[in-house]
Amino acid sequence: MKKRISTVVALFLLTGGAMAQTIEDGLKNLYYGKYATAKSNFEQAIAAKPTDERAYYYLGIAELGQENKDGAAAAFQKGLTAVPNSPLLNVGLGRIDLLSGNAAAARQKFDAALNATAKSKNGDVARAIADANTEVKGGDKAFALAVMKQLVEGNDGRKGYKPVAADYIELGDVYRYMGGENGGKAIEAYEKALELEQNNAEAVMKRGHVNYNAKLLEQAVADWSQATTLDPNYAPAFYELYQFYYTPKPRQFSLPKAKEYLQKYLALSDQADKTRNEYYLASIMFLDRDYEGAINKAKSLIPQANESYKMKLERMIADAYLQKGDSLAARQQFDDYVKRSGESKLEPIDYKLGSEIYSRIKLGDSTQQAAIDQQSLNYLEKYATSDTAKDLDRYEAVAKAFQQARVFGKAGEWYQKVADLKAEKGEKPAALDLFNIGQNYYYASSGGTDTAMLAKSSEAFGKLTTAFPDLTTGHFWQGMAAAARDVEAKTGVAQPYFDKYLSLAETDPAKNKAGLIKAYTYLMVYYYNKEDKANMQKYMDKLTPLDPTSEPVKQIKDIMSKPQQKGGGR
Numbered sequence: 226m227k228k229r230i231s232t233v234v235a236l237f238l239l240t241g242g243a244m245a246q247t248i249e250d251g252l253k254n255l256y257y258g259k260y261a262t263a264k265s266n267f268e269q270a271i272a273a274k275p276t277d278e279r280a281y282y283y284l285g286i287a288e289l290g291q292e293n294k295d296g297a298a299a300a301f302q303k304g305l306t307a308v309p310n311s312p313l314l315n316v317g318l319g320r321i322d323l324l325s326g327n328a329a330a331a332r333q334k335f336d337a338a339l340n341a342t343a344k345s346k347n348g349d350v351a352r353a354i355a356d357a358n359t360e361v362k363g364g365d366k367a368f369a370l371a372v373m374k375q376l377v378e379g380n381d382g383r384k385g386y387k388p389v390a391a392d393y394i395e396l397g398d399v400y401r402y403m404g405g406e407n408g409g410k411a412i413e414a415y416e417k418a419l420e421l422e423q424n425n426a427e428a429v430m431k432r433g434h435v436n437y438n439a440k441l442l443e444q445a446v447a448d449w450s451q452a453t454t455l456d457p458n459y460a461p462a463f464y465e466l467y468q469f470y471y472t473p474k475p476r477q478f479s480l481p482k483a484k485e486y487l488q489k490y491l492a493l494s495d496q497a498d499k500t501r502n503e504y505y506l507a508s509i510m511f512l513d514r515d516y517e518g519a520i521n522k523a524k525s526l527i528p529q530a531n532e533s534y535k536m537k538l539e540r541m542i543a544d545a546y547l548q549k550g551d552s553l554a555a556r557q558q559f560d561d562y563v564k565r566s567g568e569s570k571l572e573p574i575d576y577k578l579g580s581e582i583y584s585r586i587k588l589g590d591s592t593q594q595a596a597i598d599q600q601s602l603n604y605l606e607k608y609a610t611s612d613t614a615k616d617l618d619r620y621e622a623v624a625k626a627f628q629q630a631r632v633f634g635k636a637g638e639w640y641q642k643v644a645d646l647k648a649e650k651g652e653k654p655a656a657l658d659l660f661n662i663g664q665n666y667y668y669a670s671s672g673g674t675d676t677a678m679l680a681k682s683s684e685a686f687g688k689l690t691t692a693f694p695d696l697t698t699g700h701f702w703q704g705m706a707a708a709a710r711d712v713e714a715k716t717g718v719a720q721p722y723f724d725k726y727l728s729l730a731e732t733d734p735a736k737n738k739a740g741l742i743k744a745y746t747y748l749m750v751y752y753y754n755k756e757d758k759a760n761m762q763k764y765m766d767k768l769t770p771l772d773p774t775s776e777p778v779k780q781i782k783d784i785m786s787k788p789q790q791k792g793g794g795r
């Protein structure tokens with residue numbers, strides 16, 4: 226799901242004339258995702274009272290909602306000029322520090338703001354600190370949790386601060402971003418917010434985010450739908466439904482539903498935000514497969530778009546060329562986009578698109594094609610690693626792509642990442658996970674010549690036999706990996722593994738025919754080399770019915786049929 230700027234506001238009634246009403250309107254518009262209108266509200270509030278720190282702060286949040294980091298920084302800085310040493314505005318600038326990659330400077334500002342408000346328990350400041358540290362890459366989630374717990378725990382109004390729904394929503398956000406077992410705690414916090422405001426659509430929508438992260442897709446959709454029922458004007462929930470159905474994953478992707486919810490979102494969206502709305506109108510053209518129309522619309526919007534929307538529009542143009550079947554034009558557009566934006570600004574979705582574009586290009590020159598294929602894999606790998614949130618679907622997609630490209634060492638590496646991530650999430654790796662690791666490393670060993678790859682293969686198959694001892698697969702491939710170190714079957718290093726395999730596989734010869742032929746052949750040759758005629762004959766007799774034209778059987782019989790020379794040598 227797409228990140229969105231948290232409202233981090235308590236929608237309580239403000240009093241005190243026109244200025245207060247403007248701030249209230251601005252907070253409500255932030256809640257509904259109407260950032261351009263909210264921006265106007267806060268500018269009016271500042272004009273009415275130039276020393277209101279909250280108006281400057283939420284003006285900056287409205288700018289961030291429009292993806293205008295520079296505008297947000299200017300709002301926070303201008304506010305500090307009018308209200309020197311404002312804790313809230315210092316938090317705003319700390320958020321800008323985080324967005325710029327300077328976590329140390331951000332933390333200094335956050336700590337100073339906390340110290341300045343320690344006695345007053347300022348909810349705006351605490352929520353702003355927590356929100357910055359959860360929503361922005363590089364934030365300290367543990368610090369955010371400590372801040373919110375200090376704000377809400379043990380406070381019932383008797384100590385001068387009574388928590389509001391927005392506090393519990395922010396606490397839920399912190400737990401949600403922390404992930405893992407914290408999902409239940411996130412839902413508890415959102416439920417607490419609903420106890421205070423039973424029709425709070427944001428709390429229900431974010432409960433849906435938790436369920437989505439837990440792969441409870443039906444429940445997530447139910448939550449987002451409930452949010453739209455609780456508040457039919459709550460555009461962000463319609464946006465989440467659009468994003469859900471537009472995401473190309475099993476049990477999600479549906480272009481008709483994506484278009485339906487995008488249209489509903491646009492009907493409720495901020496009419497003052499023309500660039501955003503025009504961008505989504507271009508998106509509807511794209512969903513309708515009017516790729517030429519989407520390209521032309523996007524190109525017309527670029528001159529007046531800010532940097533963030535330029536990236537979105539240029540990305541759409543490249544994707545539209547790809548979808549209409551012009552992979553070379555898509556590549557040219559995408560390469561120009563990367564060059565103009567700079568790779569440091571690329572997002573995971575950019576790498577995914579780049580991989581898809583390069584994977585579709587087919588050239589006649591084998592050398593050029595190899596370079597194109599490698600670039601596709603490079604982008605795919607960056608797609609999986611460019612986000613701190615580890616995703617199994619991404620990891621598996623990368624592993625399969627490397628396997629299909631016959632880059633087996635990399636495939637084994639990524640299948641290992643899949644197994645490790647499952648274990649990290651408390652899920653036992655499946656037999657297929659361990660098999661995929663071992664088999665790809667086995668193929669990467671080039672018949673055993675790469676001993677490092679072969680060792681990794683043997684290790685993976687060993688884990689497979691330990692975890693699933695009753696499966697024939699692990700024992701057979703342990704034998705194959707060992708046999709790769711003993712291609713002439715002289716040391717017998719593979720014998721124990723093949724013996725175990727045979728004890729399981731011989732109960733169903735028809736099903737295991739191919740594996741039995743391999744095992745019988747190795748053991749027959751091994752015993753031939755040992756001059757153990759009885760055991761050699763035993764496995765020859767087992768092998769011959771399964772493989773009547775076996776070349777090793779023929780060679781051994783030919784050798785044994787010749788008279789043995791006596792004495793004298795050559």
